[in-house]
Structures are given as C-alpha cells and as structure tokens.
Amino acid sequence: MDDPNQPYLLHKAGAVGARAGLGMGAAGRGWDGTGRDGTGRDEGKGREGKGREGKGREGKGREGKGREGKGREGKGREGKGREGKGREGKGREGKGREGKGREGKGREGKGREGKGREGKGREGKGREGKGREGKGREGKGREGKGREGKGREGKGREGKGREGKGREGKGREGKGREGKGREGKGREGNGREVSGKFQGREGKGREGKGWDGMDKDRRRSDGLGTGTRMRRVCRAGRGRPGCTGLAVRGQLLALSPPRPRSCPPGRAAPREPRGQRSMTPRKKLKGLVAATITPMTPDGKINLTVIRQYVDYLVNEQNVKNVFVNGTTGEGLSLSIQERKQLAEEWMCQGKDKLDHVIIHVGALNLPECQELARHAAAIGAGGIAVIAPFFFKPTNKDELVAFLQKVASEAPEVPFYYYHIPPLTGVKIRVEELLDGIKAQIPTFQGVKFSDTDLLDLAQCINKNETGEFEFLYGVDEQLLSALAVGANGAVGSTYNYLGRQTNLMLQAFAKPDFALAQRYQFLTGEFLNFVIKLGFGVAQTKAVMTFVSGIPMGPPRLPLVGASSEFIVKAKAKLDSIVWPKGD
Numbered sequence: 001m002d003d004p005n006q007p008y009l010l011h012k013a014g015a016v017g018a019r020a021g022l023g024m025g026a027a028g029r030g031w032d033g034t035g036r037d038g039t040g041r042d043e044g045k046g047r048e049g050k051g052r053e054g055k056g057r058e059g060k061g062r063e064g065k066g067r068e069g070k071g072r073e074g075k076g077r078e079g080k081g082r083e084g085k086g087r088e089g090k091g092r093e094g095k096g097r098e099g100k101g102r103e104g105k106g107r108e109g110k111g112r113e114g115k116g117r118e119g120k121g122r123e124g125k126g127r128e129g130k131g132r133e134g135k136g137r138e139g140k141g142r143e144g145k146g147r148e149g150k151g152r153e154g155k156g157r158e159g160k161g162r163e164g165k166g167r168e169g170k171g172r173e174g175k176g177r178e179g180k181g182r183e184g185k186g187r188e189g190n191g192r193e194v195s196g197k198f199q200g201r202e203g204k205g206r207e208g209k210g211w212d213g214m215d216k217d218r219r220r221s222d223g224l225g226t227g228t229r230m231r232r233v234c235r236a237g238r239g240r241p242g243c244t245g246l247a248v249r250g251q252l253l254a255l256s257p258p259r260p261r262s263c264p265p266g267r268a269a270p271r272e273p274r275g276q277r278s279m280t281p282r283k284k285l286k287g288l289v290a291a292t293i294t295p296m297t298p299d300g301k302i303n304l305t306v307i308r309q310y311v312d313y314l315v316n317e318q319n320v321k322n323v324f325v326n327g328t329t330g331e332g333l334s335l336s337i338q339e340r341k342q343l344a345e346e347w348m349c350q351g352k353d354k355l356d357h358v359i360i361h362v363g364a365l366n367l368p369e370c371q372e373l374a375r376h377a378a379a380i381g382a383g384g385i386a387v388i389a390p391f392f393f394k395p396t397n398k399d400e401l402v403a404f405l406q407k408v409a410s411e412a413p414e415v416p417f418y419y420y421h422i423p424p425l426t427g428v429k430i431r432v433e434e435l436l437d438g439i440k441a442q443i444p445t446f447q448g449v450k451f452s453d454t455d456l457l458d459l460a461q462c463i464n465k466n467e468t469g470e471f472e473f474l475y476g477v478d479e480q481l482l483s484a485l486a487v488g489a490n491g492a493v494g495s496t497y498n499y500l501g502r503q504t505n506l507m508l509q510a511f512a513k514p515d516f517a518l519a520q521r522y523q524f525l526t527g528e529f530l531n532f533v534i535k536l537g538f539g540v541a542q543t544k545a546v547m548t549f550v551s552g553i554p555m556g557p558p559r560l561p562l563v564g565a566s567s568e569f570i571v572k573a574k575a576k577l578d579s580i581v582w583p584k585g586d
C-alpha cells in the first residue's frame, strides 16, 4: 500500500443579561417553554407546565418540563423523563427538580459524566455543581455549572451552562436565577396563558425569558396574549447587533452571534422516543445530499442568518432534502468547534420539518474534539454523523482507522455513523472494501460510507459485499456519479447538489426509469460545467461564488487559507452555466 503519510496529489485544484440574563418579563417565555397552566404542543401537558409534548409539575413527557425543572425528554418536579425521573433522580436526558444531566442525575445523584450535589463532572463543576454533562443540585448544564459554579459559556447563581439549566431558570447559553439565557426559560415556565396549537413552543417564564422571547406584537400574533415586553439586557457586549452576551458579576461569559430569532439552537429536532429509535434513519437515506457551504460574513464570521433561506432554496428550488453539514464544502476543518456546533444547531433547527436528513460531519484531527462533536450532534438529534480519517498523524492500516472511528461512534450510540472516505484530501487511502470486514461488530451504528474517491473498483467491491443492503454508499465525486450509480451507489453527497441538484435529480430519475441516454445527457452537461471550472481552478472558494450567483444567497468569502474566487472566474463560470441547454423537461 502507499505510504499514507505521503501527500496525495489532487486531481483538481481547490482541494479542496447582564446579571446573567437577557431581560425578562412578567410573562416572558422561551422557545420551547412551557407554562404553569400551559399545555403541550402536541400531545399533552401537565398540571402546571408543559413542553412540547407535554409534561407538568408532576407530569412528564418526552420533551416536556415542569415548573421547576425540565429536560429534553421529560421532567417535572417529581416527574420524570423518558429514562429517568424524579425529584432526586433523573434520567438520561431528563431531570428533576433539583438537578439533572444529560444522562441523569439527581440532587445527590449523578450521571454519567457529571453529578451530584457536591460532585462534579467530567469537565467542570461548581459548588454543588456539575460537569460537562452532569449537573448539580440547583443547576447544571451541559458544559458545566452549578449553584455557584459556572460553565464554560455561562451560568448564573443557580444557573447553568450552555445547554443546561437550573432550578429556577435556564437557557441554552446560560442564565441566572431569574433570568435566563438565550433560549432558556423561567422559573415557572411560561405559556401560562397560552393555549392553542403552538403554544409552548416559544413560551417563556414568569420571571425569565429567552433569547427569542418575543416582543409584544409577535406574542400577540402567536396568540399568546400580551405581556411585559421583554427587554434585551445586554450589558456585556452592548452595541453588538443581536447581542446575546451574558455576564455574571460583570464577567463576560458568553457571546454568540446574531441568530434568526425564530431558531433557538439545539431545540429543533427532538429525537424519537427511545423505543422507536433504530440504528437506521427514519427514512432510508437515498438520492442527493447537499454538502452544505458555510455562509460567512464579509469579515469572515459564520453567517447563520441565511440558513433558513438556504434550506428553503435547497428544498424548493433544487428538490434536495438532505444535507451534510461541516464537511469539506462547509470548510468544517477550518471552523472552530464552537462554530461547528452553532452551524449544526442552525441546520437542525431550520431543517426541522423541511429536511429529511441532516448528517453532521464531526471529524477532526484529534479524538476528544471528534467525540465532543459527536455527543453534540447526538444531543441535537442529528440524523447521522460522519467522520473523516485523521490526516496529520494518519492511521496506517484498517485496524487503526477502525479503532479511531469506533471511539467517535461510541459517543453517539444511537446515531447512524458514516465513514467519510476522501483520500484526495486526507491522504488516507485505506481501501473501504477492506474496512467493511467486521466493522459492524466494532461499530454497531455503522451505516455506510460517503465515498469521495474515483476508485470505482473499491466502491463496486463494497457494494458487492453489501449483499443484504444494510449499508449505504453515498458517492462524492459529482462529475462521475452516473458511473457510481451503475455499480450500485445508493445516493450521492456533493457540493454541486447545492446548485445543480434539480438537474442531477433528473439524472437519477432517468437512471431509475431506465433511460440511460437521458441520464448520460445530464451527466455530460453537469460534467461539461465542472470540466470547465476545474480547468480554471475549482474548489470550495469557487463553489461559494457559484452558489452565490446561482441561488442569490450570499455565501460570502471562504476562510483562509482559501481565498475568494476571482471576478474573472465568476464571469466565466456564470457564462458557461448560462450557456448550457438542459434536456427538455427541465
């Protein structure tokens, strides 16, 4: 085999508030909040509270929460969650009155990685605090918190961390006793006066409220009645547009970029109840998956504000309903962990009810970051995760690679796992056909491969081995997708489906019919465009430019070391695309 530490030549260029709160209102509320007398969005509600699907003071529900507590999958004062429960206990993702954690814990209990009253978590802790995924008596958060502790990105007195929450409040990105975070919620929940179909969803607390808490008008329009208009208190970071700064005792704890107000991160795509989850996505993944571009502002920050529009564009204009986030095209390896999480959350949120599958790429050069991203993807309900081979120190054989992948996959034990094979960029040329042998025994969540290599012999042998069809092979070299379909690829993940999704879908249809002549016609024409731009120098920077002129959505510049496409490239690429005459029917 080739020395995997040798650079691999690419066949083309471009390889590739204040006081811990943000204001509050007497009748404030948070995104997914719940109210004292509220009711659930869909299925239920509790006596004094509710959540999306119910729960109450003493009740519980899948994502509900109660008067004084809540969790992703249930909670209540004395209630319990899906897998947990109780006042002093709690479940995997639920939590009780005085505590909770991702994987459970109680007042004095503990969770998988966190715990207890005086305990602490894996990566943090407070007085009574908790750890990264644990929590404490009166607070907690995903990344730390505690009564007087604090987390990585925020917290309050009784507050909590980024995604956690406390006894009397909480929020995704921190909050305090009576305040709350960006998307958090209040002491007594919210939605008190709410009723009707959507209440609860954007509810908020009596004394707290969320980032997204709405102003009067909006509240009214949502049928939520009026209430005290929430103030956005933004002591820390005042002046920033959309500031969600959070400060405790004058210390700036968290700032996150502006975000469309309708889309609190991380709350968008709840997972199915445990019993209904399976190792495979709900809908089989087939067809096209757009490898998403990461929109950036002119000054080089990620631009979350256009993702809603981006989702609508893919679904409505390109007929593409699956996305692969933070991959090559998304400049995933050029983003910070924090940015990657924010993007993943935004895609989950904006894609809710619109996209079929959101796969998050969680690969990185080091295992702890991959694992952190895998846990995060699981926590936000990703439909799948994918991992590239580490490419600085490289695995030199199949066993080393599988060992690495296994350590990542096991952090998201219920999320379908894809190996992202892209030897032109990683230099890891271990054949996939070899990797498959015995992989399911080591990685029970193994679901398939995103195969971005031109070695169709390897792909064909993979498909040949996949007799039962248990795995999916998604091809990633767009210009030769038809050849991959011929050897049995199940679908495709690629950058060009952002702007040539419609035409490529027509190619898939023609192939299925079968009308091979028509399928070839489409491949030749998409290939004609790619062949043209590849000669000019084509990579992610140029993809951003093409997507911008085709969709009208500003994708912004790439991040260094990539540099933006030249205006000459843009003019020529546009002229070429405009000159293509697609077969009738398009």
Ligand SMILES: CC(=O)N[C@H](C=O)[C@@H](O)[C@H](O)[C@H](O)CO
Pocket: 015, 016, 291, 328, 329, 422, 452, 476, 477, 478, 479, 493, 494, 495, 496, 530
């Ligand atoms: C190296 C790279 O970015 N590959 C992408 C996906 O893997 C492809 O979608 C290409 O962008 C596409 O095939 C155009 O060359």
Ligand SMILES: CC(=O)C(=O)O
Pocket: 291, 292, 324, 326, 327, 328, 329, 330, 450, 452, 476, 493, 494, 495
């Ligand atoms: C093309 C692709 O799949 C990626 O951008 O990761």
